[in-house]
Amino acid sequence: MATTRWLTAEQQRAWRAYLESTKVLFDALDRQLQREADMPHAYFEVLVRLSEAEQRSLRMSELADLTLSSRSRLSHAVARLEERGWVVRTKHETDGRGQIATLTDAGFAVLESAAPGHVDTVRRYVIDGLSDEQLEQLAAIGETIIARVERGPADPECLDPGA
Amino acid sequence: MATTRWLTAEQQRAWRAYLESTKVLFDALDRQLQREADMPHAYFEVLVRLSEAEQRSLRMSELADLTLSSRSRLSHAVARLEERGWVVRTKHETDGRGQIATLTDAGFAVLESAAPGHVDTVRRYVIDGLSDEQLEQLAAIGETIIARVERGPADPECLDPGA
DNA sequence: TCCGCTTCGTTGAAGGTTCAACCAAAGCCG
DNA sequence: CGGCTTTGGTTGAACCTTCAACGAAGCGGA
Numbered sequence: 001m002a003t004t005r006w007l008t009a010e011q012q013r014a015w016r017a018y019l020e021s022t023k024v025l026f027d028a029l030d031r032q033l034q035r036e037a038d039m040p041h042a043y044f045e046v047l048v049r050l051s052e053a054e055q056r057s058l059r060m061s062e063l064a065d066l067t068l069s070s071r072s073r074l075s076h077a078v079a080r081l082e083e084r085g086w087v088v089r090t091k092h093e094t095d096g097r098g099q100i101a102t103l104t105d106a107g108f109a110v111l112e113s114a115a116p117g118h119v120d121t122v123r124r125y126v127i128d129g130l131s132d133e134q135l136e137q138l139a140a141i142g143e144t145i146i147a148r149v150e151r152g153p154a155d156p157e158c159l160d161p162g163a
Numbered sequence: 164m165a166t167t168r169w170l171t172a173e174q175q176r177a178w179r180a181y182l183e184s185t186k187v188l189f190d191a192l193d194r195q196l197q198r199e200a201d202m203p204h205a206y207f208e209v210l211v212r213l214s215e216a217e218q219r220s221l222r223m224s225e226l227a228d229l230t231l232s233s234r235s236r237l238s239h240a241v242a243r244l245e246e247r248g249w250v251v252r253t254k255h256e257t258d259g260r261g262q263i264a265t266l267t268d269a270g271f272a273v274l275e276s277a278a279p280g281h282v283d284t285v286r287r288y289v290i291d292g293l294s295d296e297q298l299e300q301l302a303a304i305g306e307t308i309i310a311r312v313e314r315g316p317a318d319p320e321c322l323d324p325g326a
Numbered sequence: 327t328c329c330g331c332t333t334c335g336t337t338g339a340a341g342g343t344t345c346a347a348c349c350a351a352a353g354c355c356g
Numbered sequence: 357c358g359g360c361t362t363t364g365g366t367t368g369a370a371c372c373t374t375c376a377a378c379g380a381a382g383c384g385g386a
Contacts, residue, residue: 004279011290014298017305022185023231024312032316034344040372060335068186073251073373075336078199080372097334097381116167126181127174129311130304135177137300141293147188148292149187153195153284197374203342224364236343238366260351260364282339332383343372353362 025125029130032121036140037114042069046116047086047111050103059092086110189286195284200277202270205232206240207281210249210274213266220265249273 007015030041033136037044049066050056058066064074078101081087092098103111130138170178175306193204200207212229213219227237241264244250249270255261266274293301 004282005286006282007285007290010295010302011298014302014305015285015289017302017309019305020231021275021305021308021312024250025308028312030344042372061333064335068183068190070374071335072337072375076372079336092334095334095382097337098252118168119167119315122170122178123168124316125172125177125311126308129307130177132173134304135173137297138304139173139177139180141183141297141301142177142182144292145184145188145289146180147190148288149184149191152286156216158298193374205342222364227365233344234365235345235367239342242366255364258352259366262365328374330384332381334381335379337376337378339375339377341372341374345371346367346369348367349365351362351364354360356358356360 028125029118033114033118036117037110039081041146042067042073043081044111044114046074046077046081046101047103047107048115050087050101051108051111055102056108057100060089060099060101063101081107191288192281192284196277196281197278205230205236205301207274207277209237209240209244209264210261210270211265211278213250213264214271214274218265219271220263223252223262223264226264244270 004007033039033044034040045067046063046088049063060069060074063078064071067074069077078087078089082089084106086104088102088104088120090100090102092100127135189204194203196202196207208230209226212226213221223237223241224272226241227234230237232240241250241252245252247269249267251265251267253263253265255263290298
């Protein structure tokens with residue numbers, strides 16, 4: 001493409017509001033969790049996903065997919081969580097490559113103690129400030145963005161309905 | 164408060180969509196900028212803010228406020244950018260404590276070359292997928308979140324209209 | 327069976343962020 | 357002036373993420 005289509009004033013307003021809201025919000029969330037549970041938000045999510053799973057266990061690759069993190073990142077994260085005794089890793093029974101991460105009782109206890117404060121914070125900063133309509137809008141917008149990113153960098157103007 | 168108010172299904176949907184959209188989006192943006200401009204998004208924003216300022220210069224503290232980063236983070240970031248010759252730091256003329264960061268010509272050139280790709284990416288993943296109405300909604304939602312976070316952890320149910 | 331290809335998960339190094347500690351300059355107040 | 361507090365900014369250590377490289381195990385065709 002020859003020339004760049006810069007953002008209009010309204011588009012900039014939306015983009016910057018989105019950008020800034022995420023920055024201040026996730027900073028605040030991270031600090032809250034760091035203070036109250038001594039772990040970053042990403043680690044908290046690992047525990048949440050494990051707690052929701054059957055047997056409180058998930059294969060590393062599934063856990064990585066659920067938490068939207070790279071395998072490397074998850075590997076490091078679980079290593080840390082294991083050091084603290086909140087998670088254990090065991091071999092997969094039938095697939096020799098697999099590893100299963102399991103939430104321990106200690107991990108579950110930490111999660112239980114941290115969850116209320118976390119939900120309160122999310123409510124205070126986000127949920128309780130928005131109307132039901134706005135929440136619906138936010139869900140729709142978020143899902144649109146996710147879909148577009150997952151579709152990848154393929155050019156939408158490039159009319160290739162088949163490929 | 165005695166019991167935690169957990170999120171309803173609709174609230175969860177909105178929250179997770181927001182959460183996931185930011186994760187996949189900023190991962191993609193960071194990768195794009197890392198690839199095309201060899202710097203993370205946070206550093207890019209520093210250059211953007213400097214380029215928009217008078218004389219392409221800002222005091223460190225102002226720059227930190229504009230980019231919503233801690234002083235420490237900005238200090239490290241500018242140190243890196245200075246190593247590459249994209250920014251220089253000079254003493255503040257009247258306030259002996261102050262430092263002024265200035266975008267160099269080389270830094271401006273890098274910014275000019277990286278900006279189109281960045282805007283394209285933002286358009287592709289966000290702007291062009293949303294209607295004008297949705298952009299307006301997103302701006303309003305983002306601004307609400309920002310306002311609530313900046314107000315801090317003060318309890319909204321605590322009726323203290325004066326304080 | 328053997329060989330190549332892919333998938334799973336880990337590792338170490340490099341880079342970015344956070345946190346607490348710190349220095350220097352400014353401001354304030356006696 | 358002299359001491360106290362505040363502000364601006366930097367630093368180093370600890371921690372988290374990313375990236376590329378790797379080893380081990382499954383898969384699949386000749």
